[in-house]
Amino acid sequence: MKATLLHGPKDIRVGEVPDPALRESTDAIVRVTHACICGSDLWPYRGVGLGSEDGSAAEPQRIGHEFLGVVEETGSDVNSLQRGEVVVSPFTFSDGNCEFCDDGLHTSCVNGGMWGSDGVDGGQGEAVRVPRAEGTLVRLPGGADEALSASLLTLSDVFSTGHHAAVSASVRQGSTVVVVGDGAVGLSGVLASARLGAGRIVIMGRHTPRTDLAKRFGATDVVPERGAEGIERVRELTGGHGAPHVLECVGTDDSLATAVGVVRDGGSIGRVGAPTYANIPQSAEAFFRNVTISGGVAPARNYIPELLPDVLEGRVQPGLVFDKTVGLDDVAEGYRAMHEREALKVLVRP
Numbered sequence: 001m002k003a004t005l006l007h008g009p010k011d012i013r014v015g016e017v018p019d020p021a022l023r024e025s026t027d028a029i030v031r032v033t034h035a036c037i038c039g040s041d042l043w044p045y046r047g048v049g050l051g052s053e054d055g056s057a058a059e060p061q062r063i064g065h066e067f068l069g070v071v072e073e074t075g076s077d078v079n080s081l082q083r084g085e086v087v088v089s090p091f092t093f094s095d096g097n098c099e100f101c102d103d104g105l106h107t108s109c110v111n112g113g114m115w116g117s118d119g120v121d122g123g124q125g126e127a128v129r130v131p132r133a134e135g136t137l138v139r140l141p142g143g144a145d146e147a148l149s150a151s152l153l154t155l156s157d158v159f160s161t162g163h164h165a166a167v168s169a170s171v172r173q174g175s176t177v178v179v180v181g182d183g184a185v186g187l188s189g190v191l192a193s194a195r196l197g198a199g200r201i202v203i204m205g206r207h208t209p210r211t212d213l214a215k216r217f218g219a220t221d222v223v224p225e226r227g228a229e230g231i232e233r234v235r236e237l238t239g240g241h242g243a244p245h246v247l248e249c250v251g252t253d254d255s256l257a258t259a260v261g262v263v264r265d266g267g268s269i270g271r272v273g274a275p276t277y278a279n280i281p282q283s284a285e286a287f288f289r290n291v292t293i294s295g296g297v298a299p300a301r302n303y304i305p306e307l308l309p310d311v312l313e314g315r316v317q318p319g320l321v322f323d324k325t326v327g328l329d330d331v332a333e334g335y336r337a338m339h340e341r342e343a344l345k346v347l348v349r350p
């Protein structure tokens with residue numbers, strides 16, 4: 001079958017790999033119908049963490065962790081999934097019954113792991129062997145409605161991650177929220193905050209098409225300024241003391257420093273931007289102002305059942321974050337477009 005392979009910095013191609021086959025009785029094989037490119041896929045694409053000095057991969061790496069597809073084959077211990085059913089996968093796999101899964105922290109599953117490494121397929125290919133299939137996959141009742149599939153795919157990662165940011169920042173009915181970052185995760189954080197009933201949502205971002213979508217998702221104010229100027233502007237908008245709930249959706253030193261700058265004393269920051277910083281900036285300031293810095297990698301599997309009905313019934317349309325679609329053979333063009341910020345988020349159709 002064909003799958004996306006990362007050969008080195010900005011050298012991504014579709015190549016032939018062995019067809020996936022059941023290895024464990026708890027596996028399933030899923031034929032991928034919809035996949036996508038994540039902002040976090042751009043780090044290895046740019047050569048970060050590829051493991052050799054010149055940035056080339058030791059051997060071509062499988063990539064992709066967001067996918068939706070059709071169950072093709074199931075292992076002998078998989079009883080709750082049938083061939084032909086449409087499923088969405090979260091961006092990590094998990095057994096659904098260890099002490100962490102029981103606590104809703106499926107990303108810490110003792111039998112779980114990541115797609116695309118250690119002999120596990122990546123999501124940007126024609127098919128995937130899914131370990132711990134019963135714990136991992138979520139069946140989509142009614143199959144794959146094409147109009148809904150982009151939104152259903154966002155449950156895999158981006159919308160669930162935005163929701164995790166909002167939950168981690170304790171967003172609730174009537175909350176005043178600031179979202180730092182206008183990428184697909186930040187926009188999902190706006191939508192998730194609106195869904196939870198936030199009264200006022202300020203997005204910090206300066207790419208007009210993106211902040212326009214943020215408004216459509218429920219943002220009430222846009223602050224294009226950055227750094228000290230941006231912090232001052234947000235404080236003006238929020239009564240001088242900042243907002244009690246802040247979603248940090250970028251993952252850089254600057255964005256987290258901005259989050260600390262705009263949060264109200266005693267407030268909470270939900271950080272979901274994959275950290276590129278070694279240490280939390282402004283930690284002493286956060287301490288003396290009793291700011292809670294929460295969040296982390298989103299346990300998407302825990303949130304999908306809660307978010308799914310609103311997607312199925314059209315109350316939220318998180319799939320609007322996709323602004324470009326490529327076939328699997330053109331996946332390199334999708335990476336280029338996201339890397340150059342020409343596209344917000346790219347859908348891949350094997």
Ligand SMILES: [Zn+2]
Nearest residue numbers: 096098101109
């Ligand atoms: Zn588990």
